[in-house]
Amino acid sequence: DPERSHPKWMILTILPVPPPHVRPPVRVEGLNPSPDDVTHHLGNLVRCNNALLRMKESNQQQTAVKEQLALLQWTVTTYFINDKPSIQRAVTRNNKVIKSISQRLKGKEGHIRGHLSGKRVDFSARSVISPDPSIRIDQVGVPKHIAKILTFPEVVTQRNREELAQLVQNGPDKLEGANYVINPQGVKFSLSRTTERSTMHLDDNSIVERHLKDNDIVIFNRQPSLHKMSMMGHHAVIMRGSTFRLNLSVTTPYNADFDGDEMNLHVPQSQQARAEVKHIMLVPNQIISPQKNGPIIGLVQDSLLGCRLLTLKNTFLNRNEMMNLMMCIIHTKKNIVLPPPCIIIPQKNIYLWSGKQVFSLFLPYINYDFQADTCDKEWEWMPPKDTRVIIRDGNLLAGILDKKTVGQSEKSLA
Template identity: 55%
Template sequence: MQKSGRPLKSLKQRLKGKEGRVRGNLMGKRVDFSARTVITPDPNLSIDQVGVPRSIAANMTFAEIVTPFNIDRLQELVRRGNSQYPGAKYIIRDNGDRIDLRFHPKPSDLHLQTGYKVERHMCDGDIVIFNRQPTLHKMSMMGHRVRILPWSTFRLNLSVTTPYNADFDGDEMNLHLPQSLETRAEIQELAMVPRMIVTPQSNRPVMGIVQDTLTAVRKFTKRDVFLERVCDPNGSWSWVGKRV
């Protein structure tokens, strides 16, 4: 018995389980440029999109190199500073000097030059890695395109929940924002959701339409369903669902 009154834990009890030494302390670590919150469904998103709360997007940054093609856009983000979204947090000059826009009195007075880096807020179209633990196979971590949305949860298309083994009863997921163009390109070529539809384990699709979408397709294609708003190229003003 311990001094606190709790029974002593054996060596086996200290090692095993989710709260044990191996899984609880040794197999994880703190990382930067990551976020975690509850997931909720959004059937209006594409399967390779993830809805990200604006509050998270305003806290995560990507260092974009200033070029003649993006200097005007980045200059506007610098002018807005860190207090407005979308904006920027830091400017990194080509000599390595770092300017923190959170404490600069007038960010609009700063002028960018080609070669500088601007650590801008996460925005629509950024590539991220999305992960649900336990990470059991390679489809537990996939690449998604960001879509900034209101409220405080990550939004996910229902069809992509199968490989994550996710549901919406309080599950939380992790998001990681890559910090280099090389990493972003690697994710786009190897890890995006459309490239993960067929699992190498059994050479079959691991995701497809589910729930309401499946029901809708069934009802949509029944013989006695007539679609009056779709114009047939042959001149008829209604299609039978069976023809769809």
């Protein structure tokens, strides 16, 4: 549509000049104020433009006019972009590279990300993250000293009065305590300045700002937040140490690793907000990525390798090993019972269970078929290399599990 976007608009005839408060002079103690880079560059533009105008009016040689025109074009270009290797950079008299308009806007330190996109909020924390394979993917380990600072406003009722009174008595210094009490009239009392906490009476509809505790709903975030899985809901687990703890399988949606990355924790401040996080933002509700319509969370590294080793043909476990693994299983079936051993040698008192039997214990009641790329197509039912995964009614009958079956692949079990 030439009325809305005409190609001639790409040619600059008028250059807007930003107001002085956008480009204030740089003041250094003991020295005279020096002009901002933008002001310096605008002065060069005006001088270059006036010189070209004088050359045209005095009918100078065409070669000199073309050189001056190229200089003006270069000056305008470096005013907007001055960090491209293909373009000679504009510098000041002291050989300092001039900061262009685009450099002020883009990047982590630019105006957009550095000033406009960020904001300061209460009831939040920030720390380095570290791995913890012992917690679930929907959990996050929170240091104790952070749990004593972040609070949740709990309303006093007849049901929770005794529990909240105990938290008030514990005070702000003891974990599982409280920091403030707000009475029904809205008066706020700091428990760090109150000596007689045991005699404090909690009326109905009073608010106790208690410490963060296990299983509280929190929001975890890593910047830059590029998609909706950059902010997800987790259950808090209070731990020792100074870092946030995260399961390795949930690092992919955050695009996080453990080489010094920092992440943010936010505590919802109402029951409505907690319910919204629990039913919409919680990690199990974010496993399927809308970008590829497949799982973005799957087994990685040690857990992936463990699944493969456990489901190999020659993996067998004795009764003690079987019982130890069964204690660690999060039950997905109604009744977890020890299955009969697959190898029995009564004369030698040998009873062995296969790794596939262990894996079947924590599978839900599902049916699943998957054929590996290396599968021999001549064997329709059960290839000799065990490359076809067959699950019937929650029992792994055949197959070796790998990245395609339990990882982040499109047809994986995740």
